[in-house]
Amino acid sequence: MRALDKLWQALDERLELDPIVEFVAHKVVPRHRHSWAYYFGGFTMFFFFVQVATGILLLLYYRPTAEAAFESVQFIVTRVPFGWLVRSVHSWSANLMILSAFAHMFSVYFMGSYAKPRELTWWSGFALLGLAMGFGFSGYLLPWNQLSFFATQVGTDMVSKVPFAGAWLLKFLRGGNEVTGATLTRFFGFHVAVLPMLTALLLAGHLAFIQRQGMHVPASLEEEAKKRKPIRFVPNFMLREGVVWLLGLAALAALAAFFPWELGIKADPFSSAPAGIKPEWYFLFMFETLKLLPAHLLGIEGELLGLGAFALGGLVWFLVPVLDRGGRVGRRSRAFLALGWVVLAYIVGFTFASFAGVFK
Amino acid sequence: MRAANETPAVSRRTALNWLLGTSLGATVAAALYPVFRFVIPPQVAEAPVNRVLAGKLSELPDNSGKIFRFGSKPGILIRTPTGEVRAFSAVCTHLNCTVQYRPDLQHIWCACHNGQYDLQGKNIAGPPPRPLEAYKVDIAGDDLYVTKGA
Ligand code: HEM
Ligand code: FES
Numbered sequence: 001m002r003a004l005d006k007l008w009q010a011l012d013e014r015l016e017l018d019p020i021v022e023f024v025a026h027k028v029v030p031r032h033r034h035s036w037a038y039y040f041g042g043f044t045m046f047f048f049f050v051q052v053a054t055g056i057l058l059l060l061y062y063r064p065t066a067e068a069a070f071e072s073v074q075f076i077v078t079r080v081p082f083g084w085l086v087r088s089v090h091s092w093s094a095n096l097m098i099l100s101a102f103a104h105m106f107s108v109y110f111m112g113s114y115a116k117p118r119e120l121t122w123w124s125g126f127a128l129l130g131l132a133m134g135f136g137f138s139g140y141l142l143p144w145n146q147l148s149f150f151a152t153q154v155g156t157d158m159v160s161k162v163p164f165a166g167a168w169l170l171k172f173l174r175g176g177n178e179v180t181g182a183t184l185t186r187f188f189g190f191h192v193a194v195l196p197m198l199t200a201l202l203l204a205g206h207l208a209f210i211q212r213q214g215m216h217v218p219a220s221l222e223e224e225a226k227k228r229k230p231i232r233f234v235p236n237f238m239l240r241e242g243v244v245w246l247l248g249l250a251a252l253a254a255l256a257a258f259f260p261w262e263l264g265i266k267a268d269p270f271s272s273a274p275a276g277i278k279p280e281w282y283f284l285f286m287f288e289t290l291k292l293l294p295a296h297l298l299g300i301e302g303e304l305l306g307l308g309a310f311a312l313g314g315l316v317w318f319l320v321p322v323l324d325r326g327g328r329v330g331r332r333s334r335a336f337l338a339l340g341w342v343v344l345a346y347i348v349g350f351t352f353a354s355f356a357g358v359f360k
Numbered sequence: 361m362r363a364a365n366e367t368p369a370v371s372r373r374t375a376l377n378w379l380l381g382t383s384l385g386a387t388v389a390a391a392l393y394p395v396f397r398f399v400i401p402p403q404v405a406e407a408p409v410n411r412v413l414a415g416k417l418s419e420l421p422d423n424s425g426k427i428f429r430f431g432s433k434p435g436i437l438i439r440t441p442t443g444e445v446r447a448f449s450a451v452c453t454h455l456n457c458t459v460q461y462r463p464d465l466q467h468i469w470c471a472c473h474n475g476q477y478d479l480q481g482k483n484i485a486g487p488p489p490r491p492l493e494a495y496k497v498d499i500a501g502d503d504l505y506v507t508k509g510a
Contacts, residue, residue: 150457150458150471150472153455153456153457153458154455154456154457154472156456157455157456158455168400171400171401172399172400175401176401177432178432178433182401269434270427270428270429270434270458271427271434271458272427272436272450272458272459272460272471273457273458273459273460273470273471273472274471275471276471277457277471277472287473290455290473290487291473291474291486291487293487294487295483295486295487295488295489296489301489302487302489303454303455303487303489
């Protein structure tokens with residue numbers, strides 16, 4: 001203890017740590033009926049940390065070429081000690097991270113936290129979710145199996161529909177005209193270098209905004225939050241969040257042990273797309289919508305209309321902080337509350353219906 | 361005198377800012393241009409494939425299909441229930457998946473979004489917006505040759 005005190009004193013003498021101590025000591029989290037929602041952001045961050053740790057481990061054995069990728073993953077899960085565990089945890093944690101990010105996004109949406117002055121927090125969060133889905137999409141291809149090969153075929157073909165830049169974007173993503181080993185090598189670069197760097201930068205911004213502004217309390221809960229004593233961040237809130245993280249770790253261990261992630265069969269570019277092919281669950285609502293659209297609608301190709309609608313929907317969702325004029329004075333309008341429920345119902349409804357096999 | 365001094369000073373500042381701004385812009389552009397070019401791989405000179413040996417008649421029973429390699433893209437050979445042999449591009453016109461022959465439906469099917477094409481390659485159900493590109497099939501003894509753009 002004395003040694004620690006000494007070390008602290010030495011650092012304090014040189015770096016003047018007082019203002020930081022002061023800030024941390026005064027950081028609080030408001031307490032009200034819906035305080036539970038404040039745990040989702042940190043929960044998402046926990047899974048991100050797990051991804052970084054397990055991802056670095058996988059890098060020791062993974063080989064990013066069409067000839068060796070599938071075999072190297074096979075080697076990891078069958079020969080490397082605890083390789084099955086590391087790979088399964090990486091796959092499960094990726095999914096839980098996205099699930100948690102969705103929960104986080106909808107909870108801050110329904111609390112109206114996107115409104116002024118927190119627009120930048122909303123926008124950086126939106127970009128983080130986009131990056132998380134980019135991680136999922138690029139990572140899915142890396143084992144180079146049948147399902148991931150065709151999922152990438154379909155997913156990258158969608159960008160070719162972007163007006164003007166489509167052809168360039170398609171080549172940029174595929175590293176050529178077709179999905180080949182060149183695509184795999186590129187996706188590997190995105191997955192382990194580009195996306196982690198962007199995510200780290202944006203996450204730093206996201207967290208910095210929150211530190212500057214403090215936690216948002218919705219107008220309807222202000223009364224309650226005023227009456228109740230806020231939770232001190234250090235150590236009380238941190239310890240509680242720690243319990244939540246432990247629950248996440250337990251869930252990961254259980255999922256990885258009882259439902260090890262499958263590898264499937266190696267991709268063969270000259271075979272038919274296998275029956276029952278589908279993307280990861282967080283793309284299912286878009287996937288099923290595209291399946292429902294007829295070949296032509298209002299004189300336009302169905303998928304063009306569908307993709308255009310998704311792009312527009314995403315733009316509206318992104319712009320909510322400026323579109324919801326009520327939000328700026330602290331009263332989110334009913335229209336935007338309704339919009340949130342419609343979007344949530346659509347995504348959850350289509351995802352579950354897809355799992356239930358409603359769409360054949 | 362003063363006023364005469366001031367005017368050139370202001371315009372000198374504007375001119376300098378403009379110079380700095382454009383050279384900075386030019387430097388950024390000069391650095392980004394190679395990057396934009398670098399990320400698109402060079403076109404590999406592939407001999408355009410117009411005709412391939414796609415399969416053997418004896419290996420293609422009635423009411424079945426087979427994927428073959430046509431240059432860098434997949435093609436599909438089908439033999440109709442009445443024994444006719446036809447060939448199409450196997451690239452679905454919807455979002456690029458590789459189609460397959462479904463003996464139970466007796467037509468061509470795409471697993472990705474349940475798209476369906478008839479035995480002429482015409483899109484008949486699901487999301488595909490256009491028919492499959494049709495190829496010409498020549499039967500030479502047991503060999504099936506497929507030709508593009510016939
Ligand atoms: C990789 C994904 C993400 C991570 C790691 C992350 C992390 C965090 C953390 C730790 C907090 C503070 C605690 C909390 O409110 O839960 C937070 C708050 C916030 N996040 Fe995220 N987040 C992510 C994605 C998102 C997304 C997708 C959105 C919305 C589009 C978003 C919008 C917000 C907003 C508006 C707040 C402020 C909430 C408040 O002041 O009450 N975040 N985030
Ligand atoms: S890619 Fe064939 S139906 Fe969509």
